[in-house]
Amino acid sequence: MEPLLNIEDLRVYFYRPEGVLRAVDGLSYKLYRGEVLGIVGESGSGKSVSVLSILKLLPANGRIESGSIIFDGKNILKLSKEELRDLRGKDIGIVFQDPMSSLNPVITIGQQVMEPLLWHNLCSKSEAYERAKEMLGMVGIPLPEERMKEYPFQFSGGMRQRVMIALALICRPKLLIADEPTTSLDVTIQAQIIRLLKRMKEEFGMSVILITHNLALTTNFCDRLIIMYAGNMMETGKTKDILYNPAHPYTKSLLDAVPDIEVEKDLIPIPGTIPSLIDPPNGCRFHPRCPLAMDICKEEVPPLFNIDTDHYSACWLHRRA
Amino acid sequence: MKDRENKKRIGRSYWANIWRKFKKNKLAIFGLVFVFILIFLGILAPWLAPYPYDEVHYEAVWTPPNRQFWAGTDQLGRDIFSRLLYSLRNAVFVGLGAQAFITFIGVTVGLTSGFYGGKIDNILMRIVDIIYSFPSYLLNIILVLVLGRGYLSIFIAISATGWAGMARLVRGQTLSVKSREFIEAARASGASNSRIMFRYILPNIIGPIIYAIFSGIPGVMLLESGLSLIGLGVRPPMPSWGLMISEATGQFLYNPYMLLAPAGMLVLTLLSFNFVAFGLRDALSARE
Numbered sequence: 001m002e003p004l005l006n007i008e009d010l011r012v013y014f015y016r017p018e019g020v021l022r023a024v025d026g027l028s029y030k031l032y033r034g035e036v037l038g039i040v041g042e043s044g045s046g047k048s049v050s051v052l053s054i055l056k057l058l059p060a061n062g063r064i065e066s067g068s069i070i071f072d073g074k075n076i077l078k079l080s081k082e083e084l085r086d087l088r089g090k091d092i093g094i095v096f097q098d099p100m101s102s103l104n105p106v107i108t109i110g111q112q113v114m115e116p117l118l119w120h121n122l123c124s125k126s127e128a129y130e131r132a133k134e135m136l137g138m139v140g141i142p143l144p145e146e147r148m149k150e151y152p153f154q155f156s157g158g159m160r161q162r163v164m165i166a167l168a169l170i171c172r173p174k175l176l177i178a179d180e181p182t183t184s185l186d187v188t189i190q191a192q193i194i195r196l197l198k199r200m201k202e203e204f205g206m207s208v209i210l211i212t213h214n215l216a217l218t219t220n221f222c223d224r225l226i227i228m229y230a231g232n233m234m235e236t237g238k239t240k241d242i243l244y245n246p247a248h249p250y251t252k253s254l255l256d257a258v259p260d261i262e263v264e265k266d267l268i269p270i271p272g273t274i275p276s277l278i279d280p281p282n283g284c285r286f287h288p289r290c291p292l293a294m295d296i297c298k299e300e301v302p303p304l305f306n307i308d309t310d311h312y313s314a315c316w317l318h319r320r321a
Numbered sequence: 322m323k324d325r326e327n328k329k330r331i332g333r334s335y336w337a338n339i340w341r342k343f344k345k346n347k348l349a350i351f352g353l354v355f356v357f358i359l360i361f362l363g364i365l366a367p368w369l370a371p372y373p374y375d376e377v378h379y380e381a382v383w384t385p386p387n388r389q390f391w392a393g394t395d396q397l398g399r400d401i402f403s404r405l406l407y408s409l410r411n412a413v414f415v416g417l418g419a420q421a422f423i424t425f426i427g428v429t430v431g432l433t434s435g436f437y438g439g440k441i442d443n444i445l446m447r448i449v450d451i452i453y454s455f456p457s458y459l460l461n462i463i464l465v466l467v468l469g470r471g472y473l474s475i476f477i478a479i480s481a482t483g484w485a486g487m488a489r490l491v492r493g494q495t496l497s498v499k500s501r502e503f504i505e506a507a508r509a510s511g512a513s514n515s516r517i518m519f520r521y522i523l524p525n526i527i528g529p530i531i532y533a534i535f536s537g538i539p540g541v542m543l544l545e546s547g548l549s550l551i552g553l554g555v556r557p558p559m560p561s562w563g564l565m566i567s568e569a570t571g572q573f574l575y576n577p578y579m580l581l582a583p584a585g586m587l588v589l590t591l592l593s594f595n596f597v598a599f600g601l602r603d604a605l606s607a608r609e
Contacts, residue, residue, distance in 0.1 A: 055509055057505060057508060057509055060438075085511050085512075085513060086511065087511075088508065088509055088510060088511040089509065089510030089511035089512075090511060093510070094506075094509045094510075096502060096505070096506055096509075098502055101501060101502040101503060102502045102503050102505075102506040103503055103506070104503045104507065104520075104521050104524075104525070105335075105503075105525065106335050106524040106525055106527075107520070107524070115510070115512075116510040116511060119510070119511050119512060119513075119516065120511060151335065164506070167506075167510060168510070
């Protein structure tokens, strides 16, 4: 089956006065239609940058150095500005991290939700109004017709994130990118938002990429996971395999650092900090923090070793002697 | 109870909030009422003035204020009250007109410069720097001399030097709004550059722009009076406060009303515009 999104050997570099920052360094993955992919990693591991490049929304000093991004049969890196704009919001919707600042404070909620439909000339104004009302109702905003006349400051954080989801879904995109959609919300609201995303996914059948640093959020939602570290993919596989049968030492230490409400255990933090991406360590980027580091880890970058069906891990431990 | 609360919340938009805060400032409201009266008087001057501005009454030269001539007459026996009204008309005309020119140029340049950045920003801002560093009153005088006297050349002369400040302000505001997250969110849902500029950036910086417009009008009026004072304003016999003040200076000790009337009007007008501007600044800066 043809994947909806096929990213190959993506390299995104940022040009800073201090040097070249390799935010994403050789990332490849596929996303199939109707699939939910979770990208997990610490801050600065390149997870957000890798998806922002899909929309080409990088800051001015960021450049896609090499690689290809094929979305729905089109090479995104070769699209013109107009073609790209047509894709944004229509075929790919995105929900950002901070709902408090992602809405225009001087335009009513209703207008903002309607706008993508009108920009892409998908329907008339009155139809857009009806669709926006319906969509706001679907994402769980009570009295959508009245609330459409209100301004963002009259909405709470959780409600604004619901609005953002409605905005991202209003054009029925083929791909929804959720870039840490719950980071700035309360824990109870986080669960609500993930449940809402799941329901919307079932309703519309689009593919979803969920970016998070919270492994717990991925369990019930994601079909497949990618674990990223310092711009590289460390491990990928079905969510169940990764959570119950992690192969990579980094994934294992991540899981050791997650609290479990049922089992009393000591949380084991990962020693050290994420390496500088301007001057990354040689070999495996995790080796300075890895408890199992060997000599080869310091010299050579590990390839992805096949662990199981669809389960790969980039660690020299899996090399069969 | 909850329904009532809901109803009250709805419709309390950005502008409703500003108006609510503006209303609390008595001086600003007073100024606003006065500004409206002034604009009204200015527009209706030809119908309200008791005499034509250039009608000469030789039998009543230098008459102090009385029942026939409410503000007295000048050295040619022209009714000062009528001339004040016509001057007001000119001042309002020049103030609003030139300020409209300034706003148009300043907002266009500032928005373009701040939004696109890079080379465009550099070139436009160097032009602004040049205009800023040039003695503007001198440039005004030269422009009026070159273009000839008249409304249009006064507009052009004043706005040619006045837009630089507006452009700088708008550029700065644009830069601060441009980096906010909802701009990126708009881009992500497919907004074009012009949509982002006019629907997302401009409405978010309209507050400071309105303040700048109102606080700029008195300056423009003062410039026009200044040009008239040295004989480069509107063409006589069309009156202007500046011209009237200059005609009255020699008479000040004998006929002080000739100087006090136009000077008083000038001060009152400038003050009322400034009060409105201050009220707007306070109302607009208190953000949600």
